[in-house]
Amino acid sequence: MDTKKIFIHPSAEVSDRAKISEGTKIWNQAQIREDVEIGENCIISKDVYIDKGVKIGNRCKIQNGISIYHGVEIEDDVFLGPHMVFTNDLYPRAYNDEWIVTPTRIKKGASIGANATIVCGNEVGRYAMVAAGAVVTKDVPDYALVVGNPARIIGYVCECGRKMEQIEEDVYKCNTCNTTKVIK
Secondary structure (H helix, E strand, C coil): CCHHHCEECCCCEECCCCEECCCCEECCCCEECCCCEECCCCEECCCCEECCCCEECCCCEECCCCEECCCEEECCCCEECCCCEECCCCCCCCCCCCCCCCCEEECCCCEECCCCEECCCCEECCCCEECCCCEECCCECCCEEEECCCCEEEEEECCCCCECEEEECCEEECCCCCCEEECC
16 A cells, blocks of 8 residues: 555554555545545545445545445445445344344445445435435435335435436436436
């Protein structure tokens, strides 16, 4: 790891077996375990825990107080809001030594709001947006905007993050950037 082109706060604990790419900043009290891969130009905020073997893409912003457990994969350009939660075990017991990691995937450009929960085994689609406090219990389609517990679709968002207006069946338009998308 070439530490000249990354920033690691003195209070952060980063395994020498982690691969941290150029331009990434790791802030106060973060812990990065062995065999983690973090892409270029990411921000790992205060009190973040990244478990062994986790892969994080480029240009991700991971806000304060998040634990990213083994089995979670995060693609490029993902935003994780403060204190959102991942799980990785569908049948947790303190006394179970033979638990099974259930994978979770967050796809390119997705945003997850503060205090949201992503139950393991689910995928959050490309550029999807999970509202603050939502509980994701099933896959979220590309561009979907989901809210509530359990999370449900209330519309679709543009890559710029704004809610799109449905103009025809399966056709949505962003009035902010004038993008039109076909979403099925």
